[in-house]
Amino acid sequence: MTPILLSLFVIFAELSVLAFGGGNTILPEMQRQMVDVHHWMTAQQFSAMFALAQAAPGPNMMIVPMIGWRLAGLPGVLVTSLAKFGPSSLITAFALHLWERFKDRPWRRHIQQGLVPVTVGLVAASAALITEASVQNLTLALIAGASALAVLKTRAHPLAVLAAGAAIGLTGFGQG
């Protein structure tokens, strides 16, 4: 395995076992590894890839194979996917057998409730870092703010919100 594939495997395997609370909680660490630690891409490129993955159908961690493809082609896709989806799937497989025994125990509820505030902090951090990298001018700030409000205050479909953002961006208005 080449050094880059090995690094990708280690990074995504660690993210796989730390992804408590779903994919959005691990975005900051993914960005930190890709941008700050390994300098494989800029924060703007990472955010653009996240946005593209959000615009595509499927589970919300599809930025993972996209990163694999960009950095190492098809082997990169296979390595990042295996590392990201393998370890957590193995844990699920083992836990499935134990679940019947511990699902009604009080400590399970305490762990789950205790993880909620941590998840909130991590998702808020994701939102801040992605916004910081994506919003470089007033027009883009208005798109981000309007998108957030549209999802919170109306029943707008997320895909319609993304399409509207892309359409406004396409005009180039206010972007120099």
Added chain:
Amino acid sequence: MDTRPTPPLAETAPPPSVGALFFGFLKLGLMGFGGVLPFARRMMVEDRRWLTPAEFTDLLGLCQFLPGGNIINMSVAIGLKFRGVAGAFAALIGLIAMPTLIVIGLGALYDRYQDDAVVHHLFAGLAAGAAGLLIATAVKIAAPLRTNPAGIAIALAGFLFVAVLRLPLLVTLGTLAPLSILMAWRRAS
């Protein structure tokens, strides 16, 4: 079309084959945008009746408890439950196969055209919209913490560690998760 009267909620269909698992999750992978969980319940409980509503809720509880994406974990658990290891592979690969091909296509387009001014503007608008969706997600999941000052403190500490101090996730989870679980424990007793 199935024209029989709606069966009672507890009734489930015969266990799906490996092929049915693959194609069921393949379809699911092509449906949802930014998450497929709402579609998953409709497919597995209402349309194909693989699980009862109670079984679905129970399994979702397990998948939320464990690391990894909820729907990824669910595909593995359901595949395993019905058809063992082959079923788990069929469901997981079915779920991610088409989305993977699609994002590779999108990624290749981005690489090819990111320097084109017009395309650059389009991607900039898209990324700003995606940032907005993430802000909305954060606001939504933060709302239940309003009555929980200790929880707010933990959430703020997590934000500080990760977004401001840029500490590794392992450090953040290693310190805040045990503390938060301990506080949830004391709150409950």
